[in-house]
Amino acid sequence: MTTPERIQDPDTSSAGAPTPSAIASSLVLQNLGISFGSKQVLRDVNLDVQPGQFVALVGPSGAGKSTLLRLVNGSHRPTNGTVSVLGVNPSTCGRRNLQRLRTRVGFVFQQFGLVGRLSAMENVLMGTLGSLRMPRYGISTYPKTLREKAVANLERVGLLDQRFQRCDTLSGGQQQRVAIARTLMQDAEIVLADEPVASLDPSASLAVLNTLKRLSAEDGFTVICSLHQVDLALQVSDRVVAVRNGSLILDTRTSDTSEEALRAIYEEAKGTRS
Amino acid sequence: MTTPERIQDPDTSSAGAPTPSAIASSLVLQNLGISFGSKQVLRDVNLDVQPGQFVALVGPSGAGKSTLLRLVNGSHRPTNGTVSVLGVNPSTCGRRNLQRLRTRVGFVFQQFGLVGRLSAMENVLMGTLGSLRMPRYGISTYPKTLREKAVANLERVGLLDQRFQRCDTLSGGQQQRVAIARTLMQDAEIVLADEPVASLDPSASLAVLNTLKRLSAEDGFTVICSLHQVDLALQVSDRVVAVRNGSLILDTRTSDTSEEALRAIYEEAKGTRS
Amino acid sequence: MSGTTRQIVEDPRTPRPGSREPRDGQRPSAPRTSPPGSKRPRVSAATLGIPLAYLAVTVFGVWWIDIRPAAVAAGFGDIARLLERMVPPTTGPVSDLLTLALETLWIAIAGTGLATIASVFLAAAASRHFTGPKLVRWLAQGIIIVTRAVPSLIFAILFVRIFGLGPLAGGLAIAVHSIGMIGKMMADVFEEQSPSPREAIASVGASRLQNFVSTTLTRALPAVTSLVIYRLDINVRASAVLGLVGAGGIGVALQTAIGSLNYRRAAGIILVIVALLLILELVAYLVQRAVAEHADEHTQSQLHVAGSTPAAPGWNRSRVLRSAAAASAVILFLYSLSQLSLNLSRLGQAWNNALALLSGFVPPVFTEEILLGIFESVIMAFTATFFGVLVGLVIAVLSTRHLVRFEPLSLALRGIVVFMRGIPDIVYALIFVAALGLGPFAGFLALSISCTALASKFFTDSLQNIDPAPLRALEATGAGRIQVFVSGVWPQFVPSFIGNSLFTSDLALRESAVLGIVGAGGIGFLLDESVATLHYQQTAGILIGLIVVVVALESVARWARRKVI
Amino acid sequence: ASPNARPDSTGSSSEGPQSLVFAVVPTDDSKELEESFKPIVAAIAQETGLPTSIEAVSSNAGVIEAQAAKRVDVATYGAFSYYLAQNVADVTPVAMDQRTPVAGSGAVQSLGVVAAGSDITELSEVRGRDVCFTDPASSTGYLAAAAGLISIGIDPKNDINPIFAGSHDVAVTQMLAGDCDVAFVAGTFITDILPARGIIKDGDVDTVWTSPDIPGTPMVIGNWLPEELRNQITDAVLKYNAVSAAEAGLCPENQREALAPWGEEYAGKMACEWGGTGAFAFEPATDEDFASIRDICETTQAEVCRND
Numbered sequence A, B: 001m002t003t004p005e006r007i008q009d010p011d012t013s014s015a016g017a018p019t020p021s022a023i024a025s026s027l028v029l030q031n032l033g034i035s036f037g038s039k040q041v042l043r044d045v046n047l048d049v050q051p052g053q054f055v056a057l058v059g060p061s062g063a064g065k066s067t068l069l070r071l072v073n074g075s076h077r078p079t080n081g082t083v084s085v086l087g088v089n090p091s092t093c094g095r096r097n098l099q100r101l102r103t104r105v106g107f108v109f110q111q112f113g114l115v116g117r118l119s120a121m122e123n124v125l126m127g128t129l130g131s132l133r134m135p136r137y138g139i140s141t142y143p144k145t146l147r148e149k150a151v152a153n154l155e156r157v158g159l160l161d162q163r164f165q166r167c168d169t170l171s172g173g174q175q176q177r178v179a180i181a182r183t184l185m186q187d188a189e190i191v192l193a194d195e196p197v198a199s200l201d202p203s204a205s206l207a208v209l210n211t212l213k214r215l216s217a218e219d220g221f222t223v224i225c226s227l228h229q230v231d232l233a234l235q236v237s238d239r240v241v242a243v244r245n246g247s248l249i250l251d252t253r254t255s256d257t258s259e260e261a262l263r264a265i266y267e268e269a270k271g272t273r274s
Numbered sequence C: 001m002s003g004t005t006r007q008i009v010e011d012p013r014t015p016r017p018g019s020r021e022p023r024d025g026q027r028p029s030a031p032r033t034s035p036p037g038s039k040r041p042r043v044s045a046a047t048l049g050i051p052l053a054y055l056a057v058t059v060f061g062v063w064w065i066d067i068r069p070a071a072v073a074a075g076f077g078d079i080a081r082l083l084e085r086m087v088p089p090t091t092g093p094v095s096d097l098l099t100l101a102l103e104t105l106w107i108a109i110a111g112t113g114l115a116t117i118a119s120v121f122l123a124a125a126a127s128r129h130f131t132g133p134k135l136v137r138w139l140a141q142g143i144i145i146v147t148r149a150v151p152s153l154i155f156a157i158l159f160v161r162i163f164g165l166g167p168l169a170g171g172l173a174i175a176v177h178s179i180g181m182i183g184k185m186m187a188d189v190f191e192e193q194s195p196s197p198r199e200a201i202a203s204v205g206a207s208r209l210q211n212f213v214s215t216t217l218t219r220a221l222p223a224v225t226s227l228v229i230y231r232l233d234i235n236v237r238a239s240a241v242l243g244l245v246g247a248g249g250i251g252v253a254l255q256t257a258i259g260s261l262n263y264r265r266a267a268g269i270i271l272v273i274v275a276l277l278l279i280l281e282l283v284a285y286l287v288q289r290a291v292a293e294h295a296d297e298h299t300q301s302q303l304h305v306a307g308s309t310p311a312a313p314g315w316n317r318s319r320v321l322r323s324a325a326a327a328s329a330v331i332l333f334l335y336s337l338s339q340l341s342l343n344l345s346r347l348g349q350a351w352n353n354a355l356a357l358l359s360g361f362v363p364p365v366f367t368e369e370i371l372l373g374i375f376e377s378v379i380m381a382f383t384a385t386f387f388g389v390l391v392g393l394v395i396a397v398l399s400t401r402h403l404v405r406f407e408p409l410s411l412a413l414r415g416i417v418v419f420m421r422g423i424p425d426i427v428y429a430l431i432f433v434a435a436l437g438l439g440p441f442a443g444f445l446a447l448s449i450s451c452t453a454l455a456s457k458f459f460t461d462s463l464q465n466i467d468p469a470p471l472r473a474l475e476a477t478g479a480g481r482i483q484v485f486v487s488g489v490w491p492q493f494v495p496s497f498i499g500n501s502l503f504t505s506d507l508a509l510r511e512s513a514v515l516g517i518v519g520a521g522g523i524g525f526l527l528d529e530s531v532a533t534l535h536y537q538q539t540a541g542i543l544i545g546l547i548v549v550v551v552a553l554e555s556v557a558r559w560a561r562r563k564v565i
Numbered sequence D: 001a002s003p004n005a006r007p008d009s010t011g012s013s014s015e016g017p018q019s020l021v022f023a024v025v026p027t028d029d030s031k032e033l034e035e036s037f038k039p040i041v042a043a044i045a046q047e048t049g050l051p052t053s054i055e056a057v058s059s060n061a062g063v064i065e066a067q068a069a070k071r072v073d074v075a076t077y078g079a080f081s082y083y084l085a086q087n088v089a090d091v092t093p094v095a096m097d098q099r100t101p102v103a104g105s106g107a108v109q110s111l112g113v114v115a116a117g118s119d120i121t122e123l124s125e126v127r128g129r130d131v132c133f134t135d136p137a138s139s140t141g142y143l144a145a146a147a148g149l150i151s152i153g154i155d156p157k158n159d160i161n162p163i164f165a166g167s168h169d170v171a172v173t174q175m176l177a178g179d180c181d182v183a184f185v186a187g188t189f190i191t192d193i194l195p196a197r198g199i200i201k202d203g204d205v206d207t208v209w210t211s212p213d214i215p216g217t218p219m220v221i222g223n224w225l226p227e228e229l230r231n232q233i234t235d236a237v238l239k240y241n242a243v244s245a246a247e248a249g250l251c252p253e254n255q256r257e258a259l260a261p262w263g264e265e266y267a268g269k270m271a272c273e274w275g276g277t278g279a280f281a282f283e284p285a286t287d288e289d290f291a292s293i294r295d296i297c298e299t300t301q302a303e304v305c306r307n308d
């Protein structure tokens, strides 16, 4: 609404949602808005994501991508509108249900959120806490199968050798990969990934995104992934959603858009970026 | 040395250094190596950077890029070899001289290093501490000219509206831009930037890198910038240096390399990435 | 890492470690041997050893003190009879009490403020990050330890010789003794900070002092204000020491009321003190909210509004409030200093007076009694700490947001803890004496209550300042609160948990004067006796003993923190 | 377990206790409290046949509350503490200390002292001056002096500027340092303790006032004990003096030579430390002997005397 000429093409606006009635949506956002103090960060966002979709969330820095993902995950409470994730509204479902919901929704944080004092392995194991009943302290308190799975996931992200290294001595990209491995432990139905490859080199980035994509295709899980690298977004996603200045300005099938169209979003943003 | 097939072309190995005797080098690394505990992170690095060069430092995650930059800046002490920055060896020059040297060497950290409690403006102003004699507390204790300069630099990175926002509530990309603006305050002769655009969108990335490039061209200052995005590296740099597994494996004029050649470094790295 | 990333592409679900042939033939060492990462981390001796040591001492202590919980129950009638004599509380003319309370508050503010200023420098020099001369660091650490180990009673008799009777000697005695605690805890706060902002500002060429002010101090501000207000709270309560320098105040009035068995008046005075402490707690709470280290939902994200020019921050309500609060703190402190009534003409003979007193301390005398007293006090302090830490941890966990997010509960708990520490040790001692008779058991119970109050305060503060990012990430995996606590909060909390537990023992050791009240001996009794009977050589021996124990505790704490931070 | 721990301290049943608890509180001039009461406790244990433990306690309130709960059987503390205790605990004084063989020699005085050469020569001249006391609950350091001042028409609250120095020695040293013009302290500090420690020398201070005698340290027994037992305890304490106790072998390890003031009769003999003040003996006492404290309290109407 703040941008006079919207890039969004009316025909493709619900491109990713083939037949709304056919299958239950993974995620439905309706008129979603949120303010921090007097600052409106997101307004009037509507989105419907089907299971198994790989959605790339793009938009200039500060557009509200992270905030949107956090709303989905129930970390923020919307000021307006509703969120429904796997049929559950995270802001009204109650603590127990939210917790249960979250075991089904993985989240890769932009700032990783690792416990720096602990080893990579232990941080990765923490991803399984939702499926365990008791609290755990120390690697050896986790079941053997989970430990093996953690090793497998660490190997997957190329950190087998660093598995017992303290997380705060890992390189930036290594830390990011630990965070990804932790989320992989969850076997989630939806993965929300907030710039999961920002600190990774091109080949590692592609490998991580391809892993997500393959899992999404094979197991039918949904991925919503904010990405700054347009080429990557085009390579891996089924659907591209763009946010600018707190509003959804584009929602299209990936095949229907092009690198130029996406870059235009950012160019235009220069004028209005906040 | 550890990689059998080196990408490096002997002819271009000192491509960026036209006539070593003509001007004093900004940076000379000789046989540089560093270990953490028994883990060798960098070995036998030789590099000579002339004033005004824009060097892109590329390499897979965990290769040792951040460590290399920290060595240059005197944050780490080398285990072997020597560093000479603007003619000074940061690990032997003594505290006062190191401090003086650092006012001339800007550093954009991969993890930003912002004080989360304080506003963007105040964090940016801290970049000028090296030129001030007394400690400062609060925006209003800085001279007016510096405050105006801070505002100008914040505007340059597109954060004018966020200047009084607490840094820990800024978005990832906004935080990164605060860190960049802080470094711009320094008017340094060398800027070491550790993945300064990892969290930025394409247009903001290009804007930041172009700013650096322009300053480098106009004021003749040297930039060493680690980058994961190969296309950006090719667009802005004069020279590309690649690190893999702790060793320098490529050092070439940017015009002499190609996107494919650089991507190959990462592909190959998969085998040896640690 | 042969094709690990590629491997997923081929066969995601089964890791095949066997397929990892090093492609890089020239790399003789197998990737698995890269040292810092591949060694399985062992549980550090500190995290296991220190709790075990506490447990062992406690088991011994339980036997030594002869703890019989049933006896407490048997004494309920006597406790009730004693409590009856405390109600209804009488205050006398309230205005008199308020005057006394204010007098005390001024001296406490002056002393705490002076200690804070000194502590900033000492803590900066004593912290592990100090890069200056080793000697300066040792000196700073030494001062912090000695001022903590030596009770304010000793500083009081020294300063009264130097500065004469009156609030100045009292304020300084409070100040010097407070340095030991404020300085130590500040140094801990500094050490626990993440290094990255410090590194970043060092890299702009800032001097150590500039860097310290801009990154270390600003980040420590929330923790430090809370710590300073807590010390102010302690100093108000401990103001009975002002009686030794003729400065009067509410602590002396309380001591006199208890000494003359006028418990109803004592109860009235305690209520006034509790009210004062509640106000301090409220101030601490508001300041915490205003200067929070980590942002949460309530955090004001816009620190300033735009001013007349883009470069000038404008004024809005919150900035006015913040500035007004800071200014009032400074004015209060300056005013309190003026209340100390420094008499310069006295200073001429100060040196001789002090020397005359101090010469009485040499040579120090050690007796078997002193050793036994220290032993007794250490055992009691450790045993009481053990129980105090357990209960204190529960209180702290319940009053922070990590496990229970029920605001009224945490407010109620904070109130209860304030009330608990508003009641002086001697009252607890009397209550337990009535129930159990004289002896170490009563002393142990009284000491456990002080330890609980101390530990819950320390733990609450450090739990509140934990970096929330990993916790949010863990919550996002669907982990339950207890799981988040154990996996995310606890590892971050361990360094300060161990440090603060040891520190609680350290403080308990000096609070063990309460043991004397119940006939349980201990070093506090001997110290008071030696001072009262002017056996200063013995006093010196006791002080040296105390310093040795405190240095030992501190060394263990430092070692442990190095291991676990 | 700890030497201080008691396996059973649940007090005394009506059939009589299995053990006795003897508590002592340091008075102004007591030293080596436990050591000096050991022979007395030994005498009591011998006479009653009951194991008797000794408790050195730093606070009078602690002992009095323990007495109120009938958990301390015998105690010695200052005369003023007895005055306070009688209101809350069921106790009777049976003996008081005696410095020399002369009856009543356990009495103490409060002295008003000034720095040598002071313009104050008698009590009436303190009006309007800065006056150092010890603390408001000390009979020698405040109450007796306050009564003395009131008796000559000076209100100790308003007609002088009272300063409570916290202890006797500080009151004297700070008076000498000029913080106040006159100090009221226990006589023993002026005559014995401070000179012995070298803190004051002969001629440093002049005494301008001496109080009437204040009774010495009482020994009180709980009335809940069977009468026979109370008598046995009293007998045990009164039976010996410091010298005869030594002869009876009550202090085999801790003997000293008899003090000079005890007179020719005892010169050169070995004696026990007998009571915290280094007394010669205990003499019988009754509640009446402490009437003078009540008088002081009535005169001064001091806050510490009232129990509102």
Ligand SMILES: Nc1ncnc2c1ncn2[C@@H]1O[C@H](COP(=O)(O)OP(=O)(O)OP(=O)(O)O)[C@@H](O)[C@H]1O
Binding pocket: A036, A037, A039, A041, A059, A060, A061, A062, A063, A064, A065, A066, A067, A068, A110, A274, B162, B165, B169, B170, B171, B172, B173, B174, B199, C301, C302
């Ligand atoms: N607690 C808060 N208080 C005030 N403003 C906030 C708060 N949190 C976020 N914002 C603002 O909301 C906007 C959106 O933030 P968000 O983190 O969602 O951006 P983003 O799209 O993820 O950007 P980036 O790509 O840089 O990570 C930013 O302008 C940010 O400053």
Ligand SMILES: Nc1ncnc2c1ncn2[C@@H]1O[C@H](COP(=O)(O)OP(=O)(O)OP(=O)(O)O)[C@@H](O)[C@H]1O
Binding pocket: A162, A165, A169, A170, A171, A172, A173, A174, A199, B036, B037, B039, B041, B059, B060, B061, B062, B063, B064, B065, B066, B067, B068, B110, B274, C036
């Ligand atoms: N203190 C340390 N102890 C042990 N290993 C360390 C330490 N610091 C860094 N390393 C290791 O050194 C290697 C190089 O780290 P560095 O941070 O330089 O990588 P990088 O090239 O910057 O990677 P990225 O692109 O992921 O940031 C990594 O494997 C890292 O785990």
Ligand SMILES: [Mg+2]
Binding pocket: A065, A066, A067, A110, A194, B171, B172, B173
């Ligand atoms: Mg973001």
Ligand SMILES: [Mg+2]
Binding pocket: A171, A172, A173, B065, B066, B067, B110, B194
């Ligand atoms: Mg790096």
